[in-house]
Amino acid sequence: MVVGSGLVALGAGIAISIAACGAGIGIGMASGKAFEAAARQPEIFGKIQTLLFTAIIFIEATAIYALVVSLLLIFVFKG
Amino acid sequence: MDTLFGIHTLFRFDVLGTSVGLPVGVVVQWGVMALAFLAVFLMRRNAKPAPMALQNFSEILASTLKRWTSRKKAAGRAADQASGSAGKRLDPSPEGLSAAVVTAAIFLFVFWLTEAVTTLTTSPGPVSRLVGWLAPGFNALKEQTIVGPILARFSGQDIGTEITSAIQVREIFGFDLFGIHIAVADVVVVMWVVMLFLLLVSLWLGRGFHPVPKGKQLVAENLVVSFQKLCGTVMDPTMVEKYAPFVGSLCLFIGLCNVTSTFRLPPPAKNPAFPIALAITSIGIVIAGSIRAVGWKGFARSMTFPKWWMLPFKVLDFVIKLVSLSLRLFGNIFGAFILMEFAYVVAPILLPGLLGLWFDIADGIIQGLVFAYLTALYVGEVVENAHHEPA
Secondary structure, eight states: OOOOHHHHHHHHHHHHHHHHHHHHHHHHHHHHHHHHHHHHOGGGHHHHHHHHHHHHHHHHHHHHHHHHHHHHHHHTOOO | OEEETTEEEEEEEEETTEEEEEEHHHHHHHHHHHHHHHHHHHHTTOOOOOOGGGHHHHHHHHHHHHHHHHTTTHHHHHHHHHHTSGGGGGSOOHHHHHHHHHHHHHHHHHHHHHHHHHHHHSSSOHHHHHSGGGHHHHHHHHHHHSHHHHHHHHHSSHHHHHHHHHSSOOEEEEEEETTEEEEEEHHHHHHHHHHHHHHHHHHHHTSSOOSSOOTHHHHHHHHHHHHHHHHHTTSOHHHHHHHHHHHHHHHHHHHHHHHGGGGTOOOGGGSTHHHHHHHHHHHHHHHHHHHHHHHHHHHHHHHTOSSGGGHHHHHHHHHHHHHHHHHHHHHHHHHHHHHHHHHHHHOTTTHHHHHHIIIIIIHHHHHHHHHHHHHHHHHHHHHHHHHHSOO
């Protein structure tokens, strides 16, 4: 299949940018809620921190998948 | 000054066909860190008022320092508490610390500014001329950070080809076994080096224990206890003793493997085989652990827990965990590696040292920690489910 390298670059950029938007919004919402909870009950901050850490790892994974896809696009599927 | 892939390095030597060197950027980074630490330590006693924004930061620093120095000064503090008045004298004061931080920042900024301005306009700057051996480094900085060469590099295929050649896995040596060629790549050799290092350090740390901990034994005990705490947050207390060593080894091994990119060695995780193999091992440990905990029958029941048709989804769950674990490590390290290659190509002196603090060191260690933590989480989750679900 013949695809212009410009289209491949565009695809890689769109892939990572949309995923980064989603992951950023997700991490922002999760951290905001966690800080609200910590401000309301400072004594459980340790537990919330662990939960937040886990949640951020899983949210971040989506952005990493997009990163892998766009890297594959750039380096493997050159067009 | 030697160069390694076009990057100025202080020294370079060849090991098994791979060139190893210490890039100037890394030396600059270490120098900045050392200067900042030195300034903080030297001037922490000079109590001067500082901007409010730095007060909290310096209080954190002060409490950390207090904890570090508390062992040495325990005797003195006890005497002070007995007298009840002079306890303040031994603690590093926040005001002094913030003054030190501000001074160090201003000093570094002025240093950088004079050098940058003079190197951009004329020959080596005043400080470089003063310290003659710095001149080659700053000349290279001048050559490679002026806007013109960067634009020239951007316009051509230069960056793309250099990065593409950097991500290739090179074969160090190979042999034929039953007609199959087995190639030993550079990343594998790096992995062996890390394994040897970890083995030697563990042997050294594990020798000569004493009932009253002291010196290196404190380090070893703190490491073990911190990994046990990490496991204790996500799994049953009875299982911690069994799985903490595995989780801790994963964390140390992956973290050290990722940190090797500081020395321009290829990090093993940029080769997808490395994270996939580690993830398969982890998922294997998870499955074996749950079988060991509840037996074959219990495991089969947990796989088909509410109804028999849940089986494909439970199998899929394991596969997705595997893909997620391996892709997370691979994507993070590969992305960081490409970014660092880009930095080394664009501005080999200043940029890699600064970016490397996060992308080489902090991110690598965090990814090792995350991998170990997720493994512990999966072990705890699956074994717990296998215990409770069949009821």
